[in-house]
Structure formats: structure tokens, C-alpha cells
Amino acid sequence: MNTQSNVMNESFDSQRIAPVSMSATRPMYWSMRRELWESRSIYVAPLAVAGVALFGFSLSSIAGIWEKPLRLNPAQPQAPYDMAAGLMMLTGIVVSVFYCLDALHSERRDRSILFWKSLPVSDVTTVLAKACIPLVILPLLTFAITVAMQWLMLLLSSAVLLVSGLSVATLWTKLSFLRMSWLLLYHVLTAHALWPAPIYCWLLLVSGWPRRATFLWAALPLVAIAGVEQIAFHTWHFAAMVGSRLMGAAPTVASTSTDMFPTDPMTHIAPDHFLSSPGLWIGLALAAVFLAAAVRLRRYREPI
Amino acid sequence: MACIDARGLRKAFGTTIALDGVDLRVEEGRILGLIGPNGAGKTTALNAILGLTPYQGELRVLGRDPWTERDQLMRDVCFIADVAVLPRWIRVSQALDYVAGVHPRFDRAKAEGFLAKTTIRCGSRVRELSKGMVTQLHLALVMAIDARLLVLDEPTLGLDILYRKQFYDSLLNDYFDRNRTIVVATHQVEEVQHVLTDLMFINRGRIVFARSMEELESRYLEVIVHPEKVAAARALKPMHERQAIGRSILLFDLKFDLKLDRVANQKLDRQQLAALGDVRTPSIADLFVAVMGNQAGQAQGAAR
Numbered sequence: 001m002n003t004q005s006n007v008m009n010e011s012f013d014s015q016r017i018a019p020v021s022m023s024a025t026r027p028m029y030w031s032m033r034r035e036l037w038e039s040r041s042i043y044v045a046p047l048a049v050a051g052v053a054l055f056g057f058s059l060s061s062i063a064g065i066w067e068k069p070l071r072l073n074p075a076q077p078q079a080p081y082d083m084a085a086g087l088m089m090l091t092g093i094v095v096s097v098f099y100c101l102d103a104l105h106s107e108r109r110d111r112s113i114l115f116w117k118s119l120p121v122s123d124v125t126t127v128l129a130k131a132c133i134p135l136v137i138l139p140l141l142t143f144a145i146t147v148a149m150q151w152l153m154l155l156l157s158s159a160v161l162l163v164s165g166l167s168v169a170t171l172w173t174k175l176s177f178l179r180m181s182w183l184l185l186y187h188v189l190t191a192h193a194l195w196p197a198p199i200y201c202w203l204l205l206v207s208g209w210p211r212r213a214t215f216l217w218a219a220l221p222l223v224a225i226a227g228v229e230q231i232a233f234h235t236w237h238f239a240a241m242v243g244s245r246l247m248g249a250a251p252t253v254a255s256t257s258t259d260m261f262p263t264d265p266m267t268h269i270a271p272d273h274f275l276s277s278p279g280l281w282i283g284l285a286l287a288a289v290f291l292a293a294a295v296r297l298r299r300y301r302e303p304i
Numbered sequence: 305m306a307c308i309d310a311r312g313l314r315k316a317f318g319t320t321i322a323l324d325g326v327d328l329r330v331e332e333g334r335i336l337g338l339i340g341p342n343g344a345g346k347t348t349a350l351n352a353i354l355g356l357t358p359y360q361g362e363l364r365v366l367g368r369d370p371w372t373e374r375d376q377l378m379r380d381v382c383f384i385a386d387v388a389v390l391p392r393w394i395r396v397s398q399a400l401d402y403v404a405g406v407h408p409r410f411d412r413a414k415a416e417g418f419l420a421k422t423t424i425r426c427g428s429r430v431r432e433l434s435k436g437m438v439t440q441l442h443l444a445l446v447m448a449i450d451a452r453l454l455v456l457d458e459p460t461l462g463l464d465i466l467y468r469k470q471f472y473d474s475l476l477n478d479y480f481d482r483n484r485t486i487v488v489a490t491h492q493v494e495e496v497q498h499v500l501t502d503l504m505f506i507n508r509g510r511i512v513f514a515r516s517m518e519e520l521e522s523r524y525l526e527v528i529v530h531p532e533k534v535a536a537a538r539a540l541k542p543m544h545e546r547q548a549i550g551r552s553i554l555l556f557d558l559k560f561d562l563k564l565d566r567v568a569n570q571k572l573d574r575q576q577l578a579a580l581g582d583v584r585t586p587s588i589a590d591l592f593v594a595v596m597g598n599q600a601g602q603a604q605g606a607a608r
Contacts, residue, residue, distance in 0.1 A: 026405060026406065027405070027406045029405070030401075030402055030405030030406050031406075033401075033402070033405070034402055037393070037394065037395075037398050038391065038393055038394075107391070110391055110392055111385075111388075111389045112389055112390065112391035112392075113389075114356070114383070114385045114389040115385075115389040115390055115391065115442075117354075117355075117356060117374070117378075118354070118378060118381075118382065118383035118385075119378055119403065119406050119407060120375050120376065120377075120378040120379045120406060120407060120408070121375060121378075121406050122374075122375035123375075125375075299374075300357075300358070302351075302356065302357070303389075
């Protein structure tokens with residue numbers, strides 16, 4: 001009897017799972033997966049916009065068969081590609097803003113914070129995973145979708161040219177695609193990730209704070225500061241600064257051109273100029289402060 | 305080492321005192337029922353144990369400070385809250401993926417085995433499941449984690465009788481062993497009566513009653529008194545008296561000493577009480593009413 005129960009105990013012990021050794025990155029990876037499951041708009045919205053834009057471009061290209069001189073030999077073959085990239089960046093900004101405003105709010109609203117907190121994932125990991133969405137995932141996604149879209153546009157134009165019996169060569173030589181893609185990657189990672197980081201981190205922080213109306217709480221302090229500045233000094237520096245951060249008007253290129261996107265192959269990028277600008281580092285420091293506050297806030301937060 | 309060790313645990317929300325110096329010690333391998341009226345401090349106490357809320361006083365759970373080491377602690381602690389806290393957007397398969405991804409002690413095959421016994425399909429989203437099924441899913445996730453402490457806060461609230469019965473049955477048969485500890489807070493005292501090894505009543509932020517179930521059975525006796533012997537029975541100073549179907553039911557603490565007029569060594573004996581009527585072990589519910597009734601009486605006495 002005794003031996004039997006011993007045997008049973010042993011078999012039971014052997015059944016106990018040896019804890020899987022876990023690298024520190026695994027909770028981070030799965031926390032980011034979780035964000036993509038929860039907020040499908042992160043990739044659905046850019047894909048939908050790209051689809052609509054491609055549809056518009058294909059209509060325009062097909063119309064081009066009948067209006068050859070106007071559409072197939074434009075002065076700037078670059079233009080529709082720049083427009084497409086600009087559209088995708090704008091989509092990325094809108095998605096980021098809405099994502100951040102909901103990031104730490106929705107888990108409190110649906111009480112699932114109690115479930116997430118019952119698992120061995122720290123608040124730091126959770127908040128960093130959420131911050132990675134607008135700061136890493138969305139810029140890279142914007143880049144990938146834009147490049148794919150531009151290739152499809154190029155193929156479409158080439159097909160139309162072939163059907164019309166014109167030479168494809170001029171189009172392909174005028175556009176330097178690799179250079180364009182490289183510039184785009186540089187631009188999204190600097191102007192749309194590092195530069196607006198304080199804005200996104202501020203929105204993330206605010207999403208973990210009020211019970212409702214996160215947008216109001218996020219916008220009111222900014223509007224108030226801008227208002228005080230206007231009344232006191234009759235200037236709009238603060239509003240202009242917030243706007244430039246959000247829209248990605250960063251000092252990433254050497255020239256002082258007003259072009260928002262350095263997609264012109266002749267542009268000289270200036271990473272050293274960007275990396276040495278105090279604005280970047282002040283912004284990143286501010287972003288870190290906001291993130292630290294968001295982590296601290298999440299520790300104390302309970303379901304709404 | 306005690307599984308949970310709290311000394312002088314205090315917590316106030318503004319002027320409302322939720323925990324007023326709770327001392328609590330739960331050894332390993334016990335199933336503790338934490339029972340109290342609404343607003344007694346049950347959930348606050350559990351939240352403190354789970355590291356969801358800051359507190360004053362000393363608290364160690366499995367040797368750790370829950371507030372500062374929550375993410376580490378959650379490797380060994382599982383938690384099911386009073387209402388469904390699984391996010392409504394998550395798919396069953398995603399929930400399995402996520403917990404398997406972040407939890408080093410999760411056995412996915414085991415969880416799938418539990419789910420196979422239910423009607424839950426892997427592709428379903430939580431929002432498509434009934435309340436009972438969500439609880440089944442959560443229980444399957446939790447039971448597949450090789451944890452040392454399981455905390456349940458009103459786990460069967462709002463479930464029908466079948467699910468409720470099933471819940472505790474699977475917990476006892478498929479999960480509990482002498483290496484694990486379970487703490488359950490509930491109002492449904494009758495369904496945990498035969499599950500518990502220990503019982504605690506909490507009222508106004510204080511533990512007012514703490515006994516093991518063995519002690520409960522040996523120490524408390526309910527007597528359905530013969531009508532002609534009511535006066536004699538009352539002379540023995542019962543803790544509580546109630547009427548049911550025309551009979552007086554008196555609850556006695558066998559350790560009550562009539563001469564000293566307080567609880568001391570066992571003075572009343574079963575034989576003596578059995579002569580007064582039919583004796584039985586009181587249900588937790590009756591004991592709860594008796595203890596809480598006396599509490600209220602004392603409080604009123606103190607007020608005068």
C-alpha cells in the first residue's frame with residue numbers, strides 16, 4: 001500500500017512540468033502579437049488605403065490609354081509614387097494616434113487588465129510592447145506596404161505602356177526605385193518614428209489615465225498651452241512644434257526644401273544633421289519620461 | 305514557509321477603510337474560503353495578495369512581496385476574478401498561444417485536453433461564448449498552469465447550477481493536490497462547504513472568524529430543540545437562535561464556558577445537547593449568520 005502510493009507520488013512528480021526556460025524577449029514578442037490581434041486596424045487600415053489608392057491609380061492608368069501624351073509622359077514620373085507614399089504615411093499617423101489613445105484604455109474598459117496582470121508579464125514589458133506599435137511596427141509596415149504598392153503601380157504603368165505600344169524604358173530609367181525605397185525607409189524611421197516619439201508616448205500615457213474621453217484629455221493640455229502662448233506672446237510656436245512633430249517635419253535632409261518627403265532621388269539625406277539636432281534628443285528624453293510614467297500608472301490601474 | 309503571510313494589512317480608499325489590520329496565514333495545501341458580506345474587504349484583500357493594489361502592513365506571498373514582484377510572483381500564482389476578464393476579442397487558440405508564450409509553467413496539451421471535454425471550439429472568439437463557457441475556458445487555462453497558489457474571486461457568479469457544480473468538481477478532481485493552495489472568496493457558501501479545509505469570515509476589513517473545517521465540525525453544534533426544552537437550551541447560552549418551521553434551532557459553541565461567560569475550554573458536551581433535541585453540524589451559512597449577528601450586536605453594544 002505504502003509503496004504503491006509512493007509510486008503514485010513519483011509518477012505524479014514526474015508529470016509536473018519542468019519550467020520552460022524563457023528568454024526575456026518572449027513575453028515582449030507575445031505582448032506585441034497580442035496588440036496586433038486586438039487592434040487589427042494596425043494593418044487593416046493601411047492595407048485598405050493602399051487598396052483604394054491602387055484602384056484609383058489603375059483607373060487613371062487605364063484612362064491613360066486614351067490620353068497618351070498627358071498621362072504617360074508626364075514631366076514628373078515621380079509624382080504618383082510620392083503621392084502614394086504620402087498617403088500611406090498619413091494613414092500611419094492617423095492609425096498611430098487612434099491606437100495610442102486606446103492602448104492602455106481598452107484593457108481597463110473591458111476589465112481584461114485583470115487577466116493580463118494575472119500572467120507573468122511585467123508592466124514595463126506591456127507598455128514597451130504597446131509603444132513599439134507606433135514607434136517600430138507601424139513605420140516598418142508603412143514602408144513595406146508603400147514599396148509593394150509602388151511596385152504594383154510601376155507594373156501597372158508598364159502594362160499600360162506596352163498595351164499602348166510605347167516604350168517602357170523611359171519610365172524605368174527615369175525612376176530609380178531602389179534609391180526611392182531606401183529614402184523612404186530612412187524617412188519613416190526618422191521622421192515618422194523617432195521624431196514624433198514624444199507625441200505618441202504622451203498619447204499612450206494619457207490613455208492609461210482617464211476613465212473616458214482619452215482624446216479630450218490628450219488634446220486639452222496641448223490646446224491650453226498653445227492658447228496661453230498665443231494670448232501671452234501672440235505666437236504659435238508650441239502649436240507649430242506639435243504639428244511638425246506629428247506630421248514628421250524633421251530635419252532629416254540637408255536642404256531646407258519644403259518637401260515633406262525626401263523621395264526625390266536627388267535629395268541628400270543628412271543623418272548626422274538629424275542625429276545631432278538637440279530637438280531629437282529632447283524629444284526622446286520626453287518620450288522616455290512619458291513611458292516611465294505610463295508604466296507607473298499601469299501598476300496602479302484597476303478596471304474602470 | 306506559509307503560502308500567504310499577512311500581518312497588519314491595511315488599505316484605505318480615501319476615508320473608507322477597506323482593510324483594517326488583517327492578520328492572515330495560509331499554509332500550503334489548504335483550500336481557504338474567504339467569506340464576508342458585500343464591501344467587507346474580500347476583493348481588496350485578494351487584490352493585495354495578487355499585487356494589484358498597494359497596501360500598508362506586511363505581506364508575503366510564497367515569500368515574495370506581491371506589490372513589487374508581481375510579474376515574478378505570477379509564475380506561481382493563478383487568478384480567476386469575479387467576472388469574466390478574458391478579453392472579448394481574443395480567440396480560444398490565441399488565448400492558448402499567448403499563455404503558452406508568456407508562461408513558463410503552462411502545459412498546452414493539458415489545457416487542450418480540458419477544452420476537448422467542453423463544447424468550446426478553438427476558432428471561437430470569447431465574445432461568442434456563453435458566460436459558463438468563458439469560465440470553463442479560463443479554468444482550463446488556469447488548471448494547465450503548474451501553479452502553487454490559485455486565487456478565485458467569486459468564480460461562479462452568474463453561472464447556472466450545472467456549471468457551478470462542474471467548476472468545483474474539476475477543480476478538486478483534476479487540479480488540487482497537497483502541493484497547491486487555493487483561496488476562494490465567495491457568497492455561494494453552500495457550494496464550497498464540502499470543498500474547503502479552512503474557513504475565514506471577514507467583515508468591515510477585519511478577519512472575525514478563522515477555523516479549520518475539522519475544528520468547525522468538532523466545536524460547533526446546531527440543535528433543533530424540542531419545544532418543551534427551549535428554555536433549558538437557552539440557559540446554555542447559544543451563539544445564535546433562529547426559527548424554522550415552528551422549531552427553534554440553536555447554535556452552540558462547545559468551547560463556551562457558562563461560568564466564565566466567554567469562550568474557554570470545552571465545557572458543553574454533545575451528550576448534554578443531544579438530550580435537548582436533534583443535533584447536527586451547522587452549515588457555513590448558518591454559522592456565518594450567527595457570527596455576523598453577534599458582530600452586529602457587539603458593534604451596537606459598543607455604540608451605546
